[in-house]
Amino acid sequence: MRTGGKVPRMNTLPKPSEQQSRVVDRRIEKTVPLLTPLALHDEFPLSDDVARTVADGRQAATDVLNGVDDRLLVVVGPCSVHDADAALEYAERLRPVAERLSDGLLVVMRVYFEKPRSTLGWKGLINDPGLDGSGDVNRGLRIARRLLVQVSELGLPVGCEFLDPITPQYIADTVGWGAIGARTVESQVHRQLSSGLSMPIGMKNRPDGSIATAVDAIKAAAVPHVFTGIDHDGAPAILHTRGNPDCHLVLRGSDSGPNYDAESVAGAQELLRKAGLAERVVIDASHGNSRKDHRRQPVVAEEIGAQVAAGNQAIVGVMLESFLQEGRQDLDPTRELVYGQSITDACMSWDTTEQTLQKLRDAAIARRG
Ligand SMILES: O=C[C@H](O)[C@H](O)COP(=O)(O)O
Numbered sequence: 001m002r003t004g005g006k007v008p009r010m011n012t013l014p015k016p017s018e019q020q021s022r023v024v025d026r027r028i029e030k031t032v033p034l035l036t037p038l039a040l041h042d043e044f045p046l047s048d049d050v051a052r053t054v055a056d057g058r059q060a061a062t063d064v065l066n067g068v069d070d071r072l073l074v075v076v077g078p079c080s081v082h083d084a085d086a087a088l089e090y091a092e093r094l095r096p097v098a099e100r101l102s103d104g105l106l107v108v109m110r111v112y113f114e115k116p117r118s119t120l121g122w123k124g125l126i127n128d129p130g131l132d133g134s135g136d137v138n139r140g141l142r143i144a145r146r147l148l149v150q151v152s153e154l155g156l157p158v159g160c161e162f163l164d165p166i167t168p169q170y171i172a173d174t175v176g177w178g179a180i181g182a183r184t185v186e187s188q189v190h191r192q193l194s195s196g197l198s199m200p201i202g203m204k205n206r207p208d209g210s211i212a213t214a215v216d217a218i219k220a221a222a223v224p225h226v227f228t229g230i231d232h233d234g235a236p237a238i239l240h241t242r243g244n245p246d247c248h249l250v251l252r253g254s255d256s257g258p259n260y261d262a263e264s265v266a267g268a269q270e271l272l273r274k275a276g277l278a279e280r281v282v283i284d285a286s287h288g289n290s291r292k293d294h295r296r297q298p299v300v301a302e303e304i305g306a307q308v309a310a311g312n313q314a315i316v317g318v319m320l321e322s323f324l325q326e327g328r329q330d331l332d333p334t335r336e337l338v339y340g341q342s343i344t345d346a347c348m349s350w351d352t353t354e355q356t357l358q359k360l361r362d363a364a365i366a367r368r369g
């Protein structure tokens with residue numbers, strides 16, 4: 001991978017006077033130039049093959065979300081990527097399984113680079129690729145885009161969370177499906193951003209369980225907005241969006257319990273109906289729905305599958321957190337990390353994932369039958 005690349009020249013304010021220096025950037029330790037989106041796109045271009053995978057993946061996801069395609073959308077992969085090699089190995093394993101189960105499932109690989117934290121913690125590979133707080137964002141963006149292109153080259157559409165409002169210009173052209181997380185679903189910044197994103201966006205219920213907030217987010221992101229951001233050259237820009245009609249609800253459970261059961265799904269449907277929105281939901285089998293216990297995820301997925309097999313038309317997708325090794329590990333600088341194991345939330349093992357995907361596929365086929 002190249003380590004150079006074009007970064008804009010830093011223009012600094014004139015040396016401040018004594019009085020000015022009492023008010024300007026009092027808490028900015030240092031400012032480092034950020035490479036431009038164009039420079040990153042030049043290094044890792046979007047080939048026609050990758051563009052086809054992304055565009056077809058977006059269209060297929062939209063069709064599933066609109067009920068035009070009766071398969072289940074499954075977003076599956078590590079809670080977060082901290083090691084691009086392990087993530088690519090995961091993608092290579094997932095690819096043939098996705099192909100084999102494609103009569104019932106539309107599989108999108110979860111390739112998450114941005115982690116929203118409840119308080120503190122590692123903020124993801126784009127923010128801190130060194131896993132040590134050194135914050136080499138230029139390197140993080142390069143690793144992220146290269147991996148996104150590599151996974152798409154395998155023919156797998158990619159899903160990720162959009163957290164930082166600047167990073168989409170660097171990577172969004174490689175993303176088939178996106179999420180706005182539980183902690184930011186109420187944020188105007190993220191709703192505006194979603195209104196301009198080119199792929200379907202899942203709006204998660206808030207950590208305290210509020211589904212109404214996610215429904216508000218779907219409505220807000222559906223219409224055009226004007227806000228400030230950057231263009232592909234990295235220059236400040238006023239962005240006028242068209243509105244995103246493909247935003248949808250993701251039920252992820254809450255701090256006080258799950259919301260994947262039939263009664264909760266029916267309640268969510270009622271909220272969507274009252275808001276004049278399509279009654280379709282994606283259900284995250286992890287987070288509040290598994291109480292972050294990876295051993296609960298297959299159980300939750302099986303119960304979601306049972307609702308689907310029984311004919312529930314509202315459930316159009318499932319999210320799973322899965323990696324090469326089950327469980328999780330702490331980021332401990334004194335110990336070598338276990339290869340292929342999550343450093344954020346605990347994940348299902350590969351074997352369990354394969355079994356779970358097969359069961360979800362069977363459920364989708366049963367519903368069709
Ligand atoms: O998906 C990952 C985590 O659930 C999310 O980033 C919040 O993590 P935290 O509550 O450990 O900060």
Ligand SMILES: C=C(OP(=O)(O)O)C(=O)O
Nearest residue numbers: 116181182183204252287
């Ligand atoms: C942070 C995540 O989920 P949530 O926003 O539901 O907590 C995630 O999926 O990584």
